[in-house]
Amino acid sequence: MKNQLLLKNAGTMLVRLLFAVVAVFPILFMLVSSLKPDQQIFGDMSSLAAFLPVGNISLDNYAAVFDRVPAARFLMNSIGVSAVTVILGIFVNSLCAFALSRMQVRGKRIVFMAILATLIVPFQTLALPLVWWVNQLPYFELNGFSLEFSRGWLDTYQVQIIPFIANAFSIYLFHQYFESIPKELDEAARIDGAGWFKIYRKVVMPLSGPATATVAILTFLPAWNSYLWPLMVVQSEELRPVMIGIQYFFQLNVSWGEVMAYASLITVPVVVLFIAFQRSFINSIASSGVKG
C-alpha cells in the first residue's frame, strides 16, 4: 500500500518535471544560443550542447546587436512609454475608482456601468478605426515662444501612451479594493478636516498597495509587449519600442545568434521583474480571472 502511494507520487513528480522541461527548454535554448556564434549554434543543435553554455562563449552577439540596431534607444523608449503609462494609469484609474467608491456623486452609477461596458470590446476591434481617429486629433507643440498647432498624432510618443492610460479593468480592480477598506477611516479623516483629495492621497491610497501592484503589472505587461499598435502608428526609428526592433534582424543577412541576443535582451528585464515580484504577478493574473 505504502509502496503504491510512493510510486504514484513519483509518477506525479515525473509528469511535473516533464511539463517543466517543455516550459523551459525554448527559453534556455534562446539564452544559451545568444552566447554562441552562429556556426556553433547549428553545430550544437543535434546534441544536448544546444542547452549548455559550452564551447566558444562570448557576448559578441550582444555587441553586434547594439551595432546593428539602436537597441539602447528602443529599450529607453519602451521603458519610458511603459513607465509613464503605468504611473498615469495608476493615478487616473484609482482617482476615478475613489470617486465611484467613496463619494455621493450623482450619475456615478451610469458612469460606472458605461466604464464596465468597455470591457467587452477587445482592443483589436478598435485598433484600425483608432489609427484613423488619432490621425485626426489636434496636436499642440511649443516651439520656442510660439504655440504651433498641427493635426495627427501618428509617429509620436503620446500616441503610444495616452490611449492606454484609462482602463476599465484597472478601475474595477481599484473599486473592488477600495470597497474593502472601512469607510470609518475616511470619516475620521474628514472630522480632522481633510478634503476629498487628501483622503484619497493620505488614507485610501497608502492602504491599497496590493491593488496598485496588480494594476501596475497588468498595465506594464501589455505596454512592454505591445506590437500591433506601434507597428501601425510609429514610423520614425527614434520613437520605436523594443518589439518593433525585431524587424531590423531580417533585413540583409540573418544572424540567428544576434536575433537570440536581442530576444534575450528584451525578455530578461521582464523575467527579472517577474521573479522579484512573483507573488504580485501571480495575484494579478488570478484577479484577471474575475473579469468575465
Added chain:
Amino acid sequence: MATTPLPTRRPAPAHVRPAPASSSNGNKRNGSNDAGNNRSAVRRRRPGFRREQLSGWGMMAPAALLLLAFIFIPAALGFGLAFTNARLISPRPVEFVGADNFVRLFTDPTFYRALLNVAYFAVIVVPVQSGLALLMALLINKKFRGVNFFRTVYFLPVVTSMVVVSLLWLFMYRKEGLINEVLSAISFGLINGPDWLADPNTAMPAIIILSIWQAAGFHMIIWLAGLQSISGELYEAAQLDGTSRWQQFRFVTWPGLFHTRSLVLVTITIQALGLFDQISVMTQGGPMDSTTTIIYEAVQSGYRQQETSYASAISLVFFVLVLIVSAVQRHLTREKD
C-alpha cells in the same frame, strides 16, 4: 462653491442630524427633521454637497474622458467608417458608400480563408490549452516541496512576450532547426520533420503549438484560483466516503470549477479569434494564405493599403464574432445556474 461653507466636522447622517446653524439655505430646518419622506431633498442641501459633486466629477473626469476619446468614439467611428470610403490619409472627403465594404468582404475568398483558419486555430487551441492548463494547475495545487519552483517555471513562457516567443520558435521550426532535431533524437532518427512554416499543411499546427506553449501558464493561474476556492471540507467528506481520486475530481473538483471553466473557455476563445502577433512575425499569412487571420487581414487593408473603411468593416465582423462567443457563454452559464 463659495455659497456652501466647508464643514469642519463630519455631519451625522441626514435623518438624525439637526439642521446646522450656518446653513446658507434658509429652508433647511423643515426638511431635516421628518426623516423618511424627504431624504433626497435633505441630502441635496447637505453642506458640502455641491463640493462633493464637483470634486467627484473632477476625479472621474480624466478616466471618463479618456475612455470616451479612445474607446467609445473609436468604437462608434469604426461602426460608421465601415459604411464609407474613408482612407487613412486622403485629401478627398469621406463619403457614404452603403454596404459596399461588406459586399466586397463577403465575396473575398481570402476573408473566408481567414475565418476558416481562425476557426481551425480556435477549435484546437480552446480545448487543448484549457485542458493542459487545468492539468498543470492540478499538478501544483497541493502543497509539496518545490511547488514554488514549478509554479515559476510553468509561468515563465507567459512573461515572455508573444513577439519574442514567435521569433524563438521561428528559429526552432526551421528544417534543420531544434524541433526537428529533437523529434529525430527521440525517435532514433525515424522522424524526419517537415519545414514547418513553409508547408501549408504544417504552418498552422506549428503556430497552434507555440501559442499553447506560451499561454497555458496564464490560464493555469486562473484554474488555480478556481481550485483554491473549492472548500477543503468537500474533499474531506469525499475521502470519508472512500472515493477514488478520479471520483473526487469528477464529483467535487469539476462541478466546483463551473464558473472558472466558462471564464477560461471564453477568454481563450476571444484570444484565439484575435490571433495576430504570431502570424505577423512568423508567416505573414502564408504560405498560400494558410495562416492568415481576421485581424491580420484587417491590418493588411487598414494599415498597409490604408483602407480604413474596409478594415473597419473587418473589425466590425470580428466584434460581432466576439459578441456571439460572449452571448453563448452567458447563455450556457445561465442555463445551469
